[in-house]
Amino acid sequence: MASEVKIECPKCGWEPDGGAYWQCTCGHVWDTFTTAARCPKCNIQHERTSCIPWRGGCTAFEPHIDWYKGLDEWVREQIESVNQQIEQPVTET
Numbered sequence: 324m325a326s327e328v329k330i331e332c333p334k335c336g337w338e339p340d341g342g343a344y345w346q347c348t349c350g351h352v353w354d355t356f357t358t359a360a361r362c363p364k365c366n367i368q369h370e371r372t373s374c375i376p377w378r379g380g381c382t383a384f385e386p387h388i389d390w391y392k393g394l395d396e397w398v399r400e401q402i403e404s405v406n407q408q409i410e411q412p413v414t415e416t
């Protein structure tokens with residue numbers, strides 16, 4: 324597993340401080356990083372996450388996955404290992 328995954332705004336580097344700053348379209352307010360951007364009330368999966376300007380962030384509205392620093396490398400390793408398995412020569416009959 325990844326050891327150096329860090330969460331920060333992909334635009335300004337603001338790090339979420341654990342506060343409940345995100346509001347779903349259903350009205351629920353929570354810390355979106357505790358649920359990977361899924362609303363715990365209505366179960367909608369939010370693809371994008373906004374930065375929080377009044378807590379020191381900016382006005383970015385970026386894909387949730389982009390907030391995870393260090394995750395890309397781990398994902399790439401996983402994809403490469405899968406590709407290596409796929410690239411095994413297939414014996415034809």
Ligand SMILES: [Zn+2]
Nearest residue numbers: 347349362365
């Ligand atoms: Zn909701």
Ligand SMILES: [Zn+2]
Nearest residue numbers: 332335374381
């Ligand atoms: Zn930001």
